[in-house]
Amino acid sequence: MNFREKLTVATRRNDSLLCVGLDPDPERMPENIGVFEFNREIIDATVDLVCAYKPNLAFYESLGSDGLDALKQTVEHIPADVPVILDAKRGDIGNTARAYARALFDYLGGDAATVNPYLGLDSVEPFIQYRDKGIFILCRTSNAGALDFQSLRCEAAPGTELRPLFEIVALKAKQWNTHGNIGLVVGATYPEELKLIRSTHPDMPILIPGIGAQGGDLASAVGYGINGQGEMAIINSSRQILYASRESDFAEAARRAAAGLREQINHYRTHHTSGL
């Protein structure tokens, strides 16, 4: 089963577009618990409520090789029928990108990964070659700095009309999608841009970070993010779920937060698709 199929099956089985971002921060976790144990409890408490999990590698790498071990254990603990998106935002020249792809897919066992487009096709190609994996290209990120370069109006080809860089990235992603395994990252904090990208990419999976702590609006993230079947939008939430409580009830609190968010998402999902 490839990434897209796995995502579809999990979305339908759990009736969910919610992705839980597994970003363990020892300063916000309950005391006296290890990173893997924390993740395991979060996963066990939410596994029937999500369409995917998304660990961000930064939080593991900052803990050194113990962190990397905890990440590997975490990926192994996630049931095989729930896809794991490794949020690594890698980008390097071909020879080196191959080593990153091996790290994320062969060593860690991710079902999908995020990649940065700045180095162009040959930096993304070694990932795309893993046909069963999902490759999410950063298009419009959720942060304020997205305005620095992603918004610049550029010529896609000499003499053509100017359009924002993130749109050109999205167009290239479509051209590169010969194996049908490419997706895009578009932040919930830029709803108009999300709407635009969904209109030009009617069926591509879109990973949507930025709701909750980052302030993105959930209604538009869902309404603008889903495809015609009300799917292929992956709504990520990390802190709101992981740190719903810092006490011994953290896993139950995470479950309540995840269930509530899934319900809200499904409200907007039904509301929107019925209005199409």
Added chain:
Amino acid sequence: MNFREKLTVATRRNDSLLCVGLDPDPERMPENIGVFEFNREIIDATVDLVCAYKPNLAFYESLGSDGLDALKQTVEHIPADVPVILDAKRGDIGNTARAYARALFDYLGGDAATVNPYLGLDSVEPFIQYRDKGIFILCRTSNAGALDFQSLRCEAAPGTELRPLFEIVALKAKQWNTHGNIGLVVGATYPEELKLIRSTHPDMPILIPGIGAQGGDLASAVGYGINGQGEMAIINSSRQILYASRESDFAEAARRAAAGLREQINHYRTHHTSGL
């Protein structure tokens, strides 16, 4: 001593602009040697010939947590007076970028790191806040894919003249350089672009990959890369040195390759600066 001072001291002591890229590839290394042991022999054989070392994290991460341990040991083995540039090309939103900066500077102990600009200032800021560290922003990378986005002609501000994206990145890097710790990555495979960037950034450190296996011309890399004092160009070579021999003489062969390359670099350096 901050990164720039450390780089200057090593450059002058070893009369060298050569940076050895520590990119261990088990398929090209001698048999029956571990990654750390390999690096240690390479370092011991070249430490008086270089201005810096540059491990690329991909090659370690593809080996899992053992790889990360080998990288940490490698950084610890490099004498404190030779700077270590961790080539990680990271880029993520602020909260996450802070975790990456901790991983690279606090956990691994690098003196400098490479970062990807696509996510804008708040993705670079947590690195810049380490004032003693060097932050190399990807500007014009050495690969073919650099043409996909970095060459696109863009408006730096609405209504202004179009210029290539990599030039706008370089201009932003200058604006962001309030602590004087920013450098740029410009590939030797694009000599005209390197010449341009050096002219607009007369004294910023430039990390220059792409000679050797990637085909960049050494004479122009040096001639166009150096500042008015014949310094601040960091000429990286990886495969040409690491894999000069696959036999038991690999460290001596690496030393001969590094010495030869340093000499060639110094030839172009003297030739060029005397002609200024």
